[in-house]
Amino acid sequence: MASVLNSKESKASERTVVVAGLPVGHFNDRSLTTLVKRHFQDTKNEGGVVENVIYPTRTKGVAYVTFKEEKVAENVIRKKNHYLAVKIGPTQLTVSHFSEKVLISVNATLDLSVFRGQFILESLVRELQKKIPSLRFSPLGQNGRISVQGSFLAVRKLKESLLLKASSLLEKNRSCISEGEKRSRQSPRKNLLRSNNAFPSPRSPVPETARHGETARCGETLVLDTDVFLYLKKKSSFYERTLKKYHVLCQERVEGEITTICIKNDLQPNHEKLAKECIEKYSHALHFELIKETFDLKGKERRERGNIELACEQLSSKYNQELLINFNRTHIDVIGPSSAVHTFKKEVLKFIRQTVR
Structure with missing residues (x-):
């Protein structure tokens, strides 16, 4: 996903988009190439003159489309939804800039x-x-x-x-262990009640779990890509709105590329699932909309490193609404919609070239 900063970019690459999600297995390669070309030549899809369509590629269901004009490529990327009209029904496509290494x-x-x-x-x-x-x-x-x-x-x-399955199994095992401990603690009490059945107590005894405190319930667990989660939390109001809407509390655990969220509402447990479904659906959409561009600072000379950092800092306020920019010691991550990230990168390169002069 990361890309090395390079001021000499191919003009053809800036006019090329990567198209994923093609209906593999329903058409031969030539027919699918024709369908893709027609789709991206249609002005209703923000398309224009297509110079070339490369299909098939090394990646299943992916094609490369090169336009005559860079502006058309940008417009196609900005269009949020692309549906390929085929006999089996509309097929949603994912369109990204060729320079993004998301689809390698x-x-x-x-x-x-x-x-x-x-x-x-x-x-x-x-x-x-x-x-x-x-x-x-x-x-x-x-x-x-x-x-x-x-x-x-x-x-x-x-x-x-797979991580979600593993996490669910872990929570299930924990619940089983907790239930086993709960039953083992309650067994002596039940036996005692049976033996004293002839002398009923005027009121029910306090449950053992109430006196010792019940094992905390795990609630719903959601596993997200960390980049998507950080963008969701810091750049979108949807996350906080969803928590408030369903009155849920979240425990968030960031572990490298994966973030685990435990969603809880002890009074209305059904709200946990509703909140999870909302966040999961929104995150899934972000997953295909967002990309990450990384400016590598490691091994660069002090002046070059400073120019990159200065460019990103000065441009960050301009893109504050769209992009999440994380400054690290060895690199700078830029996360956001495809078109915004690509434009940001071009402006950074332009800023650096002007500074060097």
Whole structure:
């Protein structure tokens, strides 16, 4: 996802967009190429003259579309929703700038053996294939290992799905342990009540759990990409509005690329699920809308590093509403909508060139 700062960018790359989500398996390559070209030539889709369509590519369901004018590429990216009109029904596409490395093909090896005691692994793989059809899965090995190939976004979605399953299993195990402890604590009391049945108490005894305090209920658990979560929390009012709407409290735990959120409402537990569904749906939309551009500071000379930091600082106020800019010792992360991030990067490069002169 990160890109190295480079002032010499290909003009063709600035006129090229990456199109993901093509309906693979329903059309031959030539027909799908024609459909894509027609879609992006249509002015209703903010399109224009298409110079070239590259399909198929190394990544399943992804095409590269090059326009005659850079302005058209920018307009296409700004358009939030693209639906490819096909006989099987409208297919939603994800359109990003070519310079974004979000959609580069990724290979990964998964060890699913950790789920063996809870799932039939073959069924788990089929579920994942159905949920993320753009990924290619190798045959499942006897040791539980499997290889996958696909776009960065698809692999990241796979990772989040598996982490969510693992997190749910962990919470389930904790609940089982808590229930077991609860029953073991209550058993002596129940036996005592049975033995004293001939001498009923004038009032019910205080439950053991009430005196010792019940084990805290976990509520609903949601796993998000950390970049998406930070943008959601810092740049969107939706997150706070949702918490207030459903009167829920959240415990947020950031662990590297993944953030786990525990959503709780002890008085109205059903609100936990409603809040989770709202945040999950909104985050999923952000997941495909946002990109991250990284300016690498590591190993750069003091002057060059200073120019990059100064450019980002001076431009940050201009893009404060759209972009989340995180300054770190070794790099600067810029997170936001595709068009805004790309424009920000161009202005940073321009600022640096002017400073060097």
